Amino acid sequence: MTQSDSAARSPIRLTLLTGFLGAGKTTLLNRLIGDPALANAAVVVNEFGEAAIDPLLIEAVSSNGVISLSNGCLCCTVRGELVDTLTELAEGTSADFQRSAPERVVVETTGLADPGPILAALISHPVLSHAYALDGVVTVVDAANGGGTLDEHEDSRRQVAVADRIVLTKCDLASADRLESTRRAVARLNPLAPIVDAAVIEGAEGILVGCGLSDALSRGDGVDAWLGEVGKARRAASALDGRSGKDDVSRHHEANHTHAGHDHGGDHEHGDHHHHEHRRDGIRSFSLETDRPVPFDAIAGFLEILSETAGKRILRMKGVVLLAEDPGRPLVLHGVQGFMHPPAQLPAWPGQTPPKTRLVLIGQGLDERYARDLFSAFTGGVATDAADRTAIVANPLAIPGIRFTG
Numbered sequence: 001m002t003q004s005d006s007a008a009r010s011p012i013r014l015t016l017l018t019g020f021l022g023a024g025k026t027t028l029l030n031r032l033i034g035d036p037a038l039a040n041a042a043v044v045v046n047e048f049g050e051a052a053i054d055p056l057l058i059e060a061v062s063s064n065g066v067i068s069l070s071n072g073c074l075c076c077t078v079r080g081e082l083v084d085t086l087t088e089l090a091e092g093t094s095a096d097f098q099r100s101a102p103e104r105v106v107v108e109t110t111g112l113a114d115p116g117p118i119l120a121a122l123i124s125h126p127v128l129s130h131a132y133a134l135d136g137v138v139t140v141v142d143a144a145n146g147g148g149t150l151d152e153h154e155d156s157r158r159q160v161a162v163a164d165r166i167v168l169t170k171c172d173l174a175s176a177d178r179l180e181s182t183r184r185a186v187a188r189l190n191p192l193a194p195i196v197d198a199a200v201i202e203g204a205e206g207i208l209v210g211c212g213l214s215d216a217l218s219r220g221d222g223v224d225a226w227l228g229e230v231g232k233a234r235r236a237a238s239a240l241d242g243r244s245g246k247d248d249v250s251r252h253h254e255a256n257h258t259h260a261g262h263d264h265g266g267d268h269e270h271g272d273h274h275h276h277e278h279r280r281d282g283i284r285s286f287s288l289e290t291d292r293p294v295p296f297d298a299i300a301g302f303l304e305i306l307s308e309t310a311g312k313r314i315l316r317m318k319g320v321v322l323l324a325e326d327p328g329r330p331l332v333l334h335g336v337q338g339f340m341h342p343p344a345q346l347p348a349w350p351g352q353t354p355p356k357t358r359l360v361l362i363g364q365g366l367d368e369r370y371a372r373d374l375f376s377a378f379t380g381g382v383a384t385d386a387a388d389r390t391a392i393v394a395n396p397l398a399i400p401g402i403r404f405t406g
């Protein structure tokens, strides 16, 4: 199919699913992905960090095409991988989506993505703006943490401000007061978007489908404020270096971020371990891996101590664990801002060979060396029975300030 063929067809509806780290984006997508309204949808997932966990979780429940953009942050790769991926999908040439072009695409952003530049790129790109029609921006807000997250993280405020729909998750974990204050904070930022409790959502219609971004675009304040800001940055960057257009949207963004990870060229500095830092916030991510099957007690001990000593600095922790006791069924871990969700197990390892333990930590002011040493101490052959606990405490590499109790 040629570019003009794809432009002649009706545009592919695109939904941007955003929300802060751990708010519940993947959970919502997993619940809705089987809806007939999403039958011919492709899902594009971008994660902040090296180990792409979300595609595994979505693939486990869906036969839709799931495309993982793992080489960087969506807000930074907006003119690169995302544009290429969406172009291939529109032209029916995507190796990841075999059923010609999809009718719709859901893009799940990282929890740290500012949707403004993504929307700007989709709206202004010469091919994408014809091939795609933006259906909606759906922003997931964690009701248990929402107000605090919105106070502390500008990107989360931007995500709410540009939303066509706000989905409040974890209402079951929030007190009535907390729920009410989150609703008020959300409504202050975006008085127009309907706020829906995730627990009452029954289907994709009206949530991931038919949100009417065109309405949002025409309403003025929300989206236009962000696009105006992007436009200002573009003009300022153009004035500085004589470049213009979308490149400068991305350059502006890169000025606010540093990255180090896989060496895939481009503007970023890269090394063996993936480090991805949003300099503005001191937020960085890294992953911890081991091929060795890990006893449940060891991973539990690691998480217990990590959350005791650094819980407040962990914005997000998630991963899959190759359990020594049950190596065929990965243990899925989620932690958000010091809060660990009860672990769950998948029935099998979807598409990952050979299976191994991979944890992604996203933290603010989190000491990576400390976390790596702690992880090695628990998973690198040091067991967690009483005698070995003494060995860990006595180990000069181990962890200043750690005291075992009991």
Ligand SMILES: Nc1nc2c(ncn2[C@@H]2O[C@H](COP(=O)(O)OP(=O)(O)OP(=O)(O)O)[C@@H](O)[C@H]2O)c(=O)[nH]1
Pocket (backbone or CB within 6 Å): 019, 020, 021, 022, 023, 024, 025, 026, 027, 028, 054, 110, 111, 169, 170, 171, 172, 173, 198, 199, 316, 318, 334, 336, 341, 342
């Ligand atoms: N109790 C409760 N837990 C929820 C709800 N929604 C999501 N969770 C849990 O919150 C954790 C994080 O959910 P995810 O769907 O992975 O969040 P996410 O926004 O995709 O996370 P990132 O991709 O890291 O940004 C998981 O343990 C979910 O089971 C909810 O409504 N209630």
